[in-house]
Amino acid sequence: MADLVPADVRFHRSFIEAAREEPGAASYLFTGDESTLADPDVFADYVAMLRADELETSPRPDLYVPGTNLWWVEGDRFIGRLAIRHRLNERLRTGGGHIGYWIRPSERRRGHAGAAFRAALPRAHRLGIDPALVSCDADNVGSRKIIESTGGVFERQLGELRLYWVPTGSDPSL
Numbered sequence: 001m002a003d004l005v006p007a008d009v010r011f012h013r014s015f016i017e018a019a020r021e022e023p024g025a026a027s028y029l030f031t032g033d034e035s036t037l038a039d040p041d042v043f044a045d046y047v048a049m050l051r052a053d054e055l056e057t058s059p060r061p062d063l064y065v066p067g068t069n070l071w072w073v074e075g076d077r078f079i080g081r082l083a084i085r086h087r088l089n090e091r092l093r094t095g096g097g098h099i100g101y102w103i104r105p106s107e108r109r110r111g112h113a114g115a116a117f118r119a120a121l122p123r124a125h126r127l128g129i130d131p132a133l134v135s136c137d138a139d140n141v142g143s144r145k146i147i148e149s150t151g152g153v154f155e156r157q158l159g160e161l162r163l164y165w166v167p168t169g170s171d172p173s174l
Helices: 009-021 025-029 040-052 112-126 141-149
Strands: 003-006 067-074 077-085 099-103 132-137 153-158 161-166
Touching: 003 112, 009 040, 009 067, 009 077, 067 112, 077 112, 099 112, 099 132, 112 141, 132 141, 141 161
Parallel strands: none
Antiparallel strands: 003 067, 067 077, 077 099, 132 161, 153 161
Protein backbone atom coordinates (compact mmCIF):
# COMPACT_ATOMS: atom_id res chain seq x y z
CA MET A 1 0.00 0.00 0.00
CA ALA A 2 1.32 3.43 -0.96
CA ASP A 3 1.87 6.18 1.58
CA LEU A 4 2.64 9.91 1.67
CA VAL A 5 6.03 10.46 3.35
CA PRO A 6 8.66 13.20 3.68
CA ALA A 7 11.39 13.22 1.04
CA ASP A 8 14.15 10.75 1.89
CA VAL A 9 17.49 9.75 0.33
CA ARG A 10 16.51 6.07 0.43
CA PHE A 11 14.36 6.70 -2.67
CA HIS A 12 17.29 8.00 -4.71
CA ARG A 13 17.48 5.26 -7.34
CA SER A 14 13.71 5.03 -7.77
CA PHE A 15 13.39 8.83 -7.96
CA ILE A 16 15.92 8.97 -10.81
CA GLU A 17 14.10 6.14 -12.60
CA ALA A 18 10.82 8.03 -12.27
CA ALA A 19 12.33 11.25 -13.62
CA ARG A 20 13.66 9.36 -16.66
CA GLU A 21 10.17 8.07 -17.48
CA GLU A 22 9.00 11.48 -18.62
CA PRO A 23 11.18 13.88 -20.62
CA GLY A 24 11.31 17.17 -18.77
CA ALA A 25 10.13 15.67 -15.49
CA ALA A 26 13.49 16.31 -13.87
CA SER A 27 12.94 20.05 -14.30
CA TYR A 28 9.55 19.74 -12.58
CA LEU A 29 10.87 17.58 -9.77
CA PHE A 30 14.24 19.25 -9.41
CA THR A 31 15.87 22.46 -10.58
CA GLY A 32 18.86 20.63 -12.10
CA ASP A 33 18.91 17.69 -14.48
CA GLU A 34 19.04 13.90 -14.17
CA SER A 35 22.81 13.66 -14.49
CA THR A 36 23.34 16.19 -11.69
CA LEU A 37 20.74 14.55 -9.50
CA ALA A 38 22.31 11.11 -10.01
CA ASP A 39 25.16 12.18 -7.71
CA PRO A 40 24.22 10.91 -4.20
CA ASP A 41 25.60 14.04 -2.54
CA VAL A 42 23.57 16.33 -4.81
CA PHE A 43 20.49 14.22 -4.15
CA ALA A 44 21.06 14.40 -0.38
CA ASP A 45 21.34 18.19 -0.64
CA TYR A 46 18.12 18.24 -2.68
CA VAL A 47 16.26 16.19 -0.05
CA ALA A 48 17.57 18.47 2.71
CA MET A 49 16.43 21.54 0.73
CA LEU A 50 12.94 20.06 0.27
CA ARG A 51 12.64 19.36 3.98
CA ALA A 52 13.96 22.80 4.93
CA ASP A 53 11.44 24.43 2.58
CA GLU A 54 8.77 23.91 5.25
CA LEU A 55 10.45 26.54 7.43
CA GLU A 56 9.46 30.16 6.99
CA THR A 57 13.08 31.23 7.53
CA SER A 58 14.62 29.00 4.84
CA PRO A 59 16.05 30.85 1.85
CA ARG A 60 14.07 30.40 -1.37
CA PRO A 61 13.84 32.04 -4.78
CA ASP A 62 11.71 35.14 -5.21
CA LEU A 63 8.01 34.39 -5.70
CA TYR A 64 8.29 31.08 -3.80
CA VAL A 65 6.53 30.45 -0.49
CA PRO A 66 7.18 27.87 2.24
CA GLY A 67 5.91 24.44 1.31
CA THR A 68 5.61 20.89 2.52
CA ASN A 69 7.04 18.46 -0.02
CA LEU A 70 5.86 14.89 0.28
CA TRP A 71 6.53 11.77 -1.75
CA TRP A 72 3.99 9.09 -2.61
CA VAL A 73 5.84 5.80 -2.22
CA GLU A 74 5.21 2.10 -2.01
CA GLY A 75 7.97 0.27 -0.17
CA ASP A 76 11.18 1.68 -1.63
CA ARG A 77 9.52 2.72 -4.90
CA PHE A 78 9.02 6.43 -5.56
CA ILE A 79 5.64 6.85 -7.28
CA GLY A 80 5.17 10.60 -7.23
CA ARG A 81 5.44 13.87 -5.40
CA LEU A 82 3.02 16.28 -3.85
CA ALA A 83 3.64 19.86 -2.73
CA ILE A 84 1.52 21.80 -0.29
CA ARG A 85 2.28 25.51 -0.50
CA HIS A 86 1.61 27.09 2.86
CA ARG A 87 0.11 30.28 1.46
CA LEU A 88 -0.76 31.91 -1.82
CA ASN A 89 0.96 34.78 -3.56
CA GLU A 90 -0.23 36.38 -6.79
CA ARG A 91 1.62 33.84 -8.94
CA LEU A 92 0.07 30.88 -7.09
CA ARG A 93 -3.35 32.56 -6.98
CA THR A 94 -3.52 32.56 -10.77
CA GLY A 95 -1.87 29.18 -11.36
CA GLY A 96 -0.47 26.49 -9.16
CA GLY A 97 -2.53 27.02 -6.04
CA HIS A 98 -1.88 25.41 -2.67
CA ILE A 99 -1.44 21.81 -3.82
CA GLY A 100 0.31 20.32 -6.82
CA TYR A 101 1.14 16.72 -7.63
CA TRP A 102 2.96 14.55 -10.17
CA ILE A 103 2.80 10.78 -10.64
CA ARG A 104 5.41 8.89 -12.65
CA PRO A 105 4.02 7.76 -16.03
CA SER A 106 4.33 4.02 -15.33
CA GLU A 107 2.03 4.42 -12.31
CA ARG A 108 -0.64 6.67 -13.82
CA ARG A 109 -4.27 5.59 -14.14
CA ARG A 110 -3.94 3.33 -11.10
CA GLY A 111 -5.54 5.63 -8.53
CA HIS A 112 -2.29 7.00 -7.11
CA ALA A 113 -2.94 10.68 -7.84
CA GLY A 114 -6.35 10.62 -6.19
CA ALA A 115 -5.13 8.67 -3.19
CA ALA A 116 -2.12 10.95 -2.68
CA PHE A 117 -4.28 14.06 -3.09
CA ARG A 118 -6.85 12.80 -0.56
CA ALA A 119 -4.04 11.92 1.88
CA ALA A 120 -2.68 15.46 1.57
CA LEU A 121 -5.93 17.27 2.38
CA PRO A 122 -5.79 16.66 6.18
CA ARG A 123 -2.16 17.78 6.16
CA ALA A 124 -3.14 21.00 4.40
CA HIS A 125 -5.89 21.47 6.97
CA ARG A 126 -3.36 21.10 9.82
CA LEU A 127 -1.34 23.87 8.15
CA GLY A 128 -4.37 26.16 8.39
CA ILE A 129 -5.34 25.86 4.73
CA ASP A 130 -9.10 25.48 4.24
CA PRO A 131 -10.16 25.53 1.53
CA ALA A 132 -7.16 24.85 -0.72
CA LEU A 133 -6.86 26.40 -4.15
CA VAL A 134 -5.99 23.73 -6.72
CA SER A 135 -5.54 24.10 -10.46
CA CYS A 136 -5.44 21.75 -13.41
CA ASP A 137 -5.17 22.06 -17.15
CA ALA A 138 -8.60 22.23 -18.76
CA ASP A 139 -7.85 19.14 -20.86
CA ASN A 140 -6.62 17.06 -17.89
CA VAL A 141 -9.81 15.10 -17.28
CA GLY A 142 -8.16 12.82 -14.70
CA SER A 143 -7.06 15.67 -12.45
CA ARG A 144 -10.39 17.41 -12.88
CA LYS A 145 -12.20 14.26 -11.70
CA ILE A 146 -9.90 13.94 -8.68
CA ILE A 147 -10.45 17.56 -7.68
CA GLU A 148 -14.21 17.40 -8.16
CA SER A 149 -14.54 14.04 -6.35
CA THR A 150 -12.94 15.59 -3.26
CA GLY A 151 -15.47 18.40 -3.16
CA GLY A 152 -13.62 20.86 -5.38
CA VAL A 153 -15.76 23.84 -6.33
CA PHE A 154 -14.93 25.38 -9.70
CA GLU A 155 -14.00 29.05 -9.39
CA ARG A 156 -12.97 30.10 -12.88
CA GLN A 157 -10.91 29.29 -15.92
CA LEU A 158 -7.82 31.34 -16.80
CA GLY A 159 -6.81 30.46 -20.33
CA GLU A 160 -6.29 26.70 -20.29
CA LEU A 161 -6.13 26.50 -16.47
CA ARG A 162 -9.13 25.64 -14.28
CA LEU A 163 -9.12 26.84 -10.65
CA TYR A 164 -10.99 25.04 -7.86
CA TRP A 165 -11.43 25.47 -4.12
CA VAL A 166 -11.20 22.14 -2.28
CA PRO A 167 -12.25 21.70 1.37
CA THR A 168 -9.49 20.22 3.49
CA GLY A 169 -11.36 19.61 6.73
CA SER A 170 -13.14 16.48 5.54
CA ASP A 171 -12.97 14.05 2.64
CA PRO A 172 -16.41 13.76 1.02
CA SER A 173 -15.32 10.69 -0.94
CA LEU A 174 -14.98 8.52 2.19
